[in-house]
Amino acid sequence: MLADINYKTGPPSVRSENGKLVGFVFVDITTSDIDGYVRKASEHLAQRIQYPPGYYIEWAGQFQYLQAAKERLKVVVPFTLLIIFVLLYISTRSVVRTLIVLLTVPFSLVGAFWLLYLLGYNMSVAVWVGLIALAGVGAETGVVMLLYLDHAWDNFNADGRMNNMRDLHDAVMEGAVQRIRPKIMTVCAILFGLLPIMWSPTLQAGADVMKRIATPMIGGIITSAILELLIFPVIYIVWRKRELPDQTEEEAPLIPPALVVSRENRERVLRWIALIGVVIALFYAGNFLWKKLPTRKISGAPFATQTVNDLTVNFIHPQGQLRQGNNEILIEFRDRNGQLVDAGNVKFDLDMNMPGMQMHSGGTIERTNTPGRYRAKIKIDMSGDWNAKISFDSPHGKGQQSFSLTAK
Secondary structure (H helix, E strand, C coil): CCCCCCCCCCCCCCEEECCEEECCCCCCCCCCCHHHHHHHHHHHHHHHCCCCCCCCCCCCCHHHHHHHHHHHHHHHHHHHHHHHHHHHHHHHCCHHHHHHHHCHHHHHHHHHHHHHHHHCCCCCHHHHHHHHHHHHHHHHHHHHHHHHHHHHHHHHHHCCCCCCHHHHHHHHHHHHCCCHHHHHHHHHHHHHHHHHHHCCCCCCCCHHHHHHHHHHHHHHHHHHHHHHHHHHHHHHHHHHHHHCCCCCCCCCCCCCHHHCCCHHHHHHHHHHHHHHHHHHHHHHHHHHHHHHCCCCCCCCCCCEEEEECCEEEEEECCCCCECCEEEEEEEEEECCCCCECCCEEEEEEEEEEECCEEEEEEEEEEECCCCCEEEEEEEECCCEEEEEEEEEEECCEEEEEEEEEEEC
């Protein structure tokens, strides 16, 4: 006998990296928090697996790119703040003015992190890019605020009216309150330029990244504007009062006379509030009617049929075939008698295996008004053969089936 021939399960190919044999395990995660997933997975693996001498595990792919981006951000973020500080100092020629303007950065971060929390976004490279851009935008609005306050101070000084605290309050009132329109216009121009990004469809290319860049900027610019209007004047008074010959504080009414709204202005404000209320009501009414309108009917012969447990699953596409790009298909669940059956929670995933990587494509599935029929929106990034998986979880039972599909 020359040799023993037998079959044994093993890797389809032998790979090496850095002069060592390596085996790849591909993981598709359902969350966008890659860093959190890797931390938890590493803890579980460390608790349950004892590696033999010479063996170790290393995470690659998107996690590796994320770690490399974090290392770059450790340099980029401080360098960006330094550039903003230098540019502000060149513009103001004052360290105190520069530091006052830089207070807009923590003001902005308050709204940025609140909006990120409300939308459920995790920290990512795109979010950090948005925060860096927010620092520059916040400094811009702070410069506008400081500019009007300094302008009012210079005018009062030129007229010889800057002698006591009352004069300083009047100057700040003129610079902060009576010039509120140009400051709000600056904020609105930035805000309304970013808001359309938040309404972009989820399946649109690049929408997820752009939303995570715009979210901290939108939340930050709102809180920055509010806190600048409320806190900047107070900080300015504390700073400037040291230059007054008389720093004695006088008793003042709770509401300054300049802030008391006349009857004509009150009526004008009420009309504007009513108009805004009507516009908001029309918007929500139109959105409600749009959702209630009948959606485009999907009909035709099934391009794929699968049997899962005792149910027949039909996949129907308006064009009779999956296409590269955005697809909207109808999924039907029928029993042995051909009657539609409610399948509960349905999930449909597509995967394409390529050398060294795996491409994943999932979709959103919505119930239709007819039990047993589901409308699925799927984006296919590449034509070719895909491995499909349909699964459902209903009160009647669970089931799943894997099969092949071709997209043109």
